[in-house]
Amino acid sequence: MNTKKYRCLIVDDEPPAIRLLENYISKVSFLEKVGSTTSALEALQIIESQEIDLVFLDIQMPELSGIQVSKIVKGKTKIIFTTAYPQFAIESYDLHAIDYLLKPSEFERFYEAVLKIRKNETPKEVTTNDTFLFVKTDGKNNYEKVYQNEICYIEGLKNYVAVHLLDKVVITYNTLKHIEESLGNSHFVKVHKSYIVAIKHIIKTDSITVYIKEKALPIGDTYKKNFFEKIESYKL
Template sequence: MIRCLVVDDEPLALDIIADYIEKVPELSLSATTTNAIEGLGFVQQGNIDLVFLDVQMPELTGIQFLKIINGKCDVILTTAYPQYALEGYELNVTDYLLKPIAFDRFYKSVQKVIGQKNQAKNKHTFADQPQSNKVTDFIFVKTEHKIQRIDYDDIYYIEGLKDYISIFTSNERVITLQNMKRMEETLPEERFIRVHKSYIVALEKIESIERGRISLRDKIIPIGDTFKDAFYKRIGEKNS
């Protein structure tokens, strides 16, 4: 089953592609979103095989999206503007669908993806496995002026505030408009754990735990009552 994500700032366009996906047995709809930054989060989790991606979107264009994910999964561009076709193909998109998209053209495009994945499966080599299975050790977040890469190894802890989060790394504080739940889902659970409604910490950066508080670097972080049992169970498993 090919897990699909649809990213388009037009809700009607999302509904049309989602409906088409439901009609193809080999496809499974994982998520739809009108927010390109949220779409990046889905891809970074490694659970998406194919993205149907609009080109002209606010904050982040489809071309910028392609450059950031860098081949992590297959992409079919969906747009009303044919002038982006060449740049899309230069970035190795599987196909380019012009709106309004008819189902027969959609189905033909999907067959390319299915054929490519079947060929890769038959070769039985690591190099030819679908790129969506590759593990990344970093995330991209949108700051006020740019989209920034942050390596997992550099993260000490993450603090959630009302409308944004702060990521504290070995050498800087990065502020991004994102909620804690989405960040918690994006980060690899074997390396990070939520210990409070406002804090996620890197397990390997914990220096000590005393009286319900975590020390790491120059920060003391409280362990929330809601998260206490899961945290101490996790620590116990790591020490067993």
Template sequence: MNKIKCVIVDDEPLAISLLESYVNKVPFLELVFSTENPIEAMEYVQNNASDLIFLDIQMPELTGINFMKILGDRKKYILTTAYSEYALEGYDHHIIDYLLKPVPFERFYKSVLKAQERFMPAGSAEPTHFFVKSSGQQHRINFKDILYVESIRDYVNVKTREQEYIVLDTLKSMEQQLPETSFLRIHKSFIVNLNQIKNVTTRKIMLITEQEIPVGESYRMHLLTRIK
């Protein structure tokens, strides 16, 4: 599918900057407009193509709730707010999700995955690849080519048969980007492609490349259940 065109509306410049940086990290999102002024945002949305609006609830000129009342259901929304009591009111407008400030990337990513599901055509196939930023470039990696993903302090190593990609990310975030049907976390530091496993013991797995990966005790039963 095409990228989801995103608009950010928030009266706090720092909040906008944070969301902009998050949107730019996610391959299936495209930032098309951001502003501190909800009236300006309303004009943009009515005259330009956009799909998803990250919308602050508390703004002086026009609240996020009133913004949605004016536009109606023509757009999809993810609310951003510092006040959790607004969440239930927001859901009355059939929004996708709400994010409580300050927004961590992990929570943001879960939210936009929900949005991706909404925009995905019925019956569409599971994604076959994703993009990671490594060595200053965006690299397309096919999921089927990944052997494992390893946590290395503040980075992860995405290992394929041909290459390694060192990415500034967390293993937990990476786990959320990989298809659950093919990938499984088997250790605090490793996610493996189940299709690349040659054999399994209680303490380690052997990949088809003859590389051994340790199995964490707390992950063992889940692994054994999955491979059955």
């Protein structure tokens, strides 16, 4: 059983946002707040001088943006971005952040995000004969290998697609239709115009929602018949 306490730093230029996160952190047994600051420059000093496991990092701040801070610390700590602007989501995924929270976030959404730090440290079983794809990321010839057995669900984001894996999210400039065709096996099913799910990672479902890990995804009317036919084929 993982009993580790994750040392957290809050970086936000709005004191009310800091207080909200402090309250949320105090409710989670595996989190420990070790500091907070309204200064991005001070945050860099803290990260350099202390052992910080997780930073709640505001994106829009004076001096340096959260995006810039993330690029400077480069993997020295895990990051959950906080922002009032959803258009930053794609860039935050590109920087391999654990998650991003839209302000003001509810506790349920906060808890869903912080659970991911534990998953990132859970060893994954990867077999040599597992099916994989090379997903194009940023840059002309940049690709990332993605094992199909690690895909939880795939999300369409206008001109981009977010491939949600067990421990991270990979963003690619592509269409959901193209990704669906590339998967080419029966272990994935489209449940909504914006979502494809991996059947093996479904926890439960009802008539309108499918649950993948802690994420609740809608089932679109157009896709219900095919989805439940797939589910029936796995029924005991």
